[in-house]
Amino acid sequence: MSVVAKAIELLGYFSKEMPEVGLSELCRMAKRDKATTYRHLSALEALGFIEQNRITKAYRIGPAVLPLAELRETTVPRREGALSPLKALADLTGETAHVAVLSGQSLHSLVSRESTAHSTRAVMDVRQLPLHATASGLCALAFGPTDLMDTAIVHLHPFTAQTATTQDAVAALTKLAQETGFAESKGSFESDIHSIAVPVFDHQGQLAGTVAVAGVANRMTPELEQKTRTGLVKASRDITRNWGGTIPSHIDVLWRKSLEADQQKELAP
Amino acid sequence: MSVVAKAIELLGYFSKEMPEVGLSELCRMAKRDKATTYRHLSALEALGFIEQNRITKAYRIGPAVLPLAELRETTVPRREGALSPLKALADLTGETAHVAVLSGQSLHSLVSRESTAHSTRAVMDVRQLPLHATASGLCALAFGPTDLMDTAIVHLHPFTAQTATTQDAVAALTKLAQETGFAESKGSFESDIHSIAVPVFDHQGQLAGTVAVAGVANRMTPELEQKTRTGLVKASRDITRNWGGTIPSHIDVLWRKSLEADQQKELAP
DNA sequence: TAGATCGGTTCATTTATTGAACCATTATTG
DNA sequence: CAATAATGGTTCAATAAATGAACCGATCTA
Known part of the structure; x- marks a missing residue:
């Protein structure tokens, strides 16, 4: 499994029921090491795919997905x-x-x-x-x-x-x-x-x-x-x-x- | 630069003006090797972030971004x-x-x-x-x-x-x-x-x-x-x-x- | 027909990824 | 209130994965 897949797979753990998820929780869900998960999250954060709640430290889906979805919608x-x-x-x-x-x-x-x-x-x-x-x-x-x-x-x-x-x-x-x-x-x-x-x-x-x-x-x-x-x-x-x-x-x-x-x-x- | 960043960066080369881009074109734009770009694209395709036009072989943004954008908007x-x-x-x-x-x-x-x-x-x-x-x-x-x-x-x-x-x-x-x-x-x-x-x-x-x-x-x-x-x-x-x-x-x-x-x-x- | 371009593949080399162990903070709890 | 157990975050040697030059076959063009 490629890093790309592993990192992006993390996005799948966010839902309407759990829009914000912390690092440890995410590690348990994805069954991965904390350091690994953290680096994946950091990479996604730098790209705007997720963002961190500065107070709770929990992560949520970021704004970078919006223009992509808009492009997809206007194209297909x-x-x-x-x-x-x-x-x-x-x-x-x-x-x-x-x-x-x-x-x-x-x-x-x-x-x-x-x-x-x-x-x-x-x-x-x-x-x-x-x-x-x-x-x-x-x-x-x-x-x-x-x-x-x-x-x-x-x-x-x-x-x-x-x-x-x-x-x-x-x-x-x-x-x-x-x-x-x-x-x-x-x-x-x-x-x-x-x-x-x-x-x-x-x-x-x-x-x-x-x-x-x-x-x-x-x-x-x-x-x-x-x-x-x-x-x-x-x-x-x-x-x-x-x-x-x-x-x-x-x-x-x-x-x-x-x-x-x-x-x-x-x-x- | 992480692979995750490199792969996701490719998504940035799709636009309303160029909604479908071929492999070679994408390599030129991203200034990367063909094999590398191809593997990144394949990874993204497997995740539904891009999809390929079966006839022209060109790539475009995939449907996986849509539910993420929806989640983002309902959350924030x-x-x-x-x-x-x-x-x-x-x-x-x-x-x-x-x-x-x-x-x-x-x-x-x-x-x-x-x-x-x-x-x-x-x-x-x-x-x-x-x-x-x-x-x-x-x-x-x-x-x-x-x-x-x-x-x-x-x-x-x-x-x-x-x-x-x-x-x-x-x-x-x-x-x-x-x-x-x-x-x-x-x-x-x-x-x-x-x-x-x-x-x-x-x-x-x-x-x-x-x-x-x-x-x-x-x-x-x-x-x-x-x-x-x-x-x-x-x-x-x-x-x-x-x-x-x-x-x-x-x-x-x-x-x-x-x-x-x-x-x-x-x-x- | 010869050359150029396309998408896609291979494999030795290199480089980034990995995870156990480690901090520093911040709740929990007996 | 001190002890405990969470939390998010960091380090570094071992290792697994990413890389890219060279290659292939198929189209396309002159």
Whole structure:
């Protein structure tokens, strides 16, 4: 692992819940030596990526990230295009909706929207999503570049008892997603969270990212699941359009079939 | 210089004018070896800080900066508070207005607003502002922590023929700013740009950042300069208030005196 | 077709990174 | 209130990682 990666990884330990973190705390979280962490922090501080609270000595994200984000937004305005479909999805389901983008071999959280319908809800505080353990990740494996699986199986970290930790198990989940058009994670990343994800595509019909709904498990009834699937498909269509992409026809077919099957089930009993 | 710094410095070469840059171009700009640059880029790509255009092979800023910027703004919401005073300032002067924040020992561009009054205008594409060569930098030296000067004099890079390159010259400009309440740069960073800056303060009356107007030199008449000074003082008062800060009374006195002197001059001829 | 440029790779040399042990301060606590 | 255990920060010899000249194959240009 390069120093660059180690240093920048530290930025991942800051969150809305913990916007300021001290040196020792950060060492524990990153499981690194104090001197090392300190030098990494100092380097990031000199660059304005983090800054230090002069009183508490704790660190927080610095102002240097702002112009970079602005540049990214004006160059590739994906966030804006994802925002309003995501809001609609969160409102429809009453759960947390989020969009992640595929960059190289990894999946990054782009924007998330929490519903205010319930006091308990999923909070998206992870920036890089594990491919094998999240609905979004499995969705990327199912519909993204094939070599993504090679990266995924390097570290099959067991986040919960439900996490798929063998190549075969991950492959099976991926296959299921490819057959239905929906990727699912039932407590495989966080134990009480049940997620469903669908792919978003770029102008070449390649996977650009994923839209997902992360729901509190005990609220995820078959009815809500169906509503979620319908909402996800609409959100993916909207975001794909906003990003100037097109949904491959075979994906369209998959979704139509899955949604029709759901409706059948609803009419049957 | 640490690898972390070298790698992250590469991010500085992307701009609105050049949002996508190839490997060789980047090597020339950063004056570094190709292999080194390539490895730095690869590291940043793996972290999502940059991504590669699969067709042109050129690199651009990646999506990983977006959640960081969002976290920064929710933690330290300064951008929002600066935006509308900045807009007013740009409209008043017809030139480019911008705000920078002091983070540790360096000054970072926070947000800039260009006026549409003229087709030629200053473009703020630098993220870290040199302390000795810009109005904002001199302003920070004049009203910020005293140890800032130590950092400033380490590299007195001659950006133009007008740049102050001796400690004495920088000290003289700083002293002038301290006496008038306004820091000025006449072509010391970019030859045709004339800038004026004033400080913005935090809740302790310490320097939090700077507001500045960067004007095209030949448009900067004494009349526009006076209008700019008045506008800057208003902008600083508004932004300082929005950030929950207070302007020290001695600064208030300085500004009043300077603006009154300006009015005298205007009435005299 | 010959030369130039591009992105990307290799490997011996060099240089920066590492972490145990060390301070100096600042809370905690019996 | 003194003892203890945190905290942030620093040092330096051992070591692991970064470096860059030279190289490759693919495009592009004249």
